[in-house]
Amino acid sequence: MKSAIITGITGQDGAYLTRLLLEKGYKVVGLIRSHYGSNLNRLKYLGLLDRVELVECDQSDLSQVLNIISTHKPNEVYNLAAQSSVSLSFQQPIGTINFNIQSVLNMLEAIRLLNPSIRFYQASTSEMFGKVNDLPITEDSIVHPLSPYAISKVTAHYVCINYRESYNLYTSCGILFNHESYLRGENFFVKKVIKGAIDIVHGKREVLEVGNLDIKRDFGWSEKYVEAMWLLLQQDKPDDYIISSGKSITLREIVYYVFDKMKIDKGRIKINSAFFRPTEIQDIYGSNKKARSVLNWQYDMDFFDVLNLIIEEEYKNYGK
Numbered sequence: 001m002k003s004a005i006i007t008g009i010t011g012q013d014g015a016y017l018t019r020l021l022l023e024k025g026y027k028v029v030g031l032i033r034s035h036y037g038s039n040l041n042r043l044k045y046l047g048l049l050d051r052v053e054l055v056e057c058d059q060s061d062l063s064q065v066l067n068i069i070s071t072h073k074p075n076e077v078y079n080l081a082a083q084s085s086v087s088l089s090f091q092q093p094i095g096t097i098n099f100n101i102q103s104v105l106n107m108l109e110a111i112r113l114l115n116p117s118i119r120f121y122q123a124s125t126s127e128m129f130g131k132v133n134d135l136p137i138t139e140d141s142i143v144h145p146l147s148p149y150a151i152s153k154v155t156a157h158y159v160c161i162n163y164r165e166s167y168n169l170y171t172s173c174g175i176l177f178n179h180e181s182y183l184r185g186e187n188f189f190v191k192k193v194i195k196g197a198i199d200i201v202h203g204k205r206e207v208l209e210v211g212n213l214d215i216k217r218d219f220g221w222s223e224k225y226v227e228a229m230w231l232l233l234q235q236d237k238p239d240d241y242i243i244s245s246g247k248s249i250t251l252r253e254i255v256y257y258v259f260d261k262m263k264i265d266k267g268r269i270k271i272n273s274a275f276f277r278p279t280e281i282q283d284i285y286g287s288n289k290k291a292r293s294v295l296n297w298q299y300d301m302d303f304f305d306v307l308n309l310i311i312e313e314e315y316k317n318y319g320k
């Protein structure tokens, strides 16, 4: 039986990846910050809570990471834990940069020292490219981070590449573009819009306040994106892959689609500059050609179909 450690197991991707690995017969160990403060709702929602072993670990502490790797002896480590909010990273630059880099270094040092055959997946991100010159983004595009979050992820990405090149470790990075689901945190745009719109339908709020709607992003479906994470670690050689839908849409199209579907007057959308970021990517989309041809990863979902799925699930669970 293969075993995997998932860091960030309590997040959207952590929960879906856990389900996928369990279906594939893995033993799954999840790292959580503490048994008291961690949000286990997503694992509970998918009925996975009693099928995984949850272990407390502060990933910024090397001795704890060493202990976890030597005790659990995983075949694969999926590193999804991070301070993952771009907007929060502008308020907490040092905390974001410190944690998102140190946690990766600790895990790779533990693997290098204890068992260099462990395969390591790093959650890299489209945010690394930031100031975009040519679209679509490919694995060879130049990085130019525009936020503390993006800086931390660029550094972590190159730490992984360096451990691959200099210590011969199996480190693979999935460069994921925005990907959504019902399990997305409520502070992220798509979830916020859908949840906010349903609140309006139920008379729980009057308006929805959002930031700059002229921005374009490449959005996908989280459940399909975690399949790519697993595929990355099944290849003979470690490498980096863009995981994206291949096209971008404006945030305005998303809000209008949701409001039209729920028959809400668009006058209830209020632009609030408090949700604007100091620096922002105006338009970005990625080419998933390499992932399709090398990993045989399939993706053909239209984002409006993804929105329909999330809206349906949100309605089903509303108020529960």
Ligand SMILES: C[C@H]1O[C@H](OP(=O)(O)OP(=O)(O)OC[C@H]2O[C@@H](n3cnc4c(=O)[nH]c(N)nc43)[C@H](O)[C@@H]2O)[C@@H](O)[C@@H](O)C1=O
Pocket (backbone or CB within 6 Å): 084, 085, 086, 087, 124, 125, 126, 127, 176, 177, 178, 179, 187, 188, 189, 190, 192, 209, 210, 211, 212, 213, 215, 217, 251, 275, 276, 277, 280, 281
């Ligand atoms: C790939 C990347 O994907 C995610 O980061 P994100 O793109 O920041 O996600 P989001 O859903 O917060 O923003 C999407 C866009 O929407 C704009 N926007 C406008 N108005 C509001 C608004 O009212 N709220 C929010 N949250 N965003 C707004 C906002 O400025 C941005 O342009 C993380 O998983 C991250 O970890 C990651 O790696």
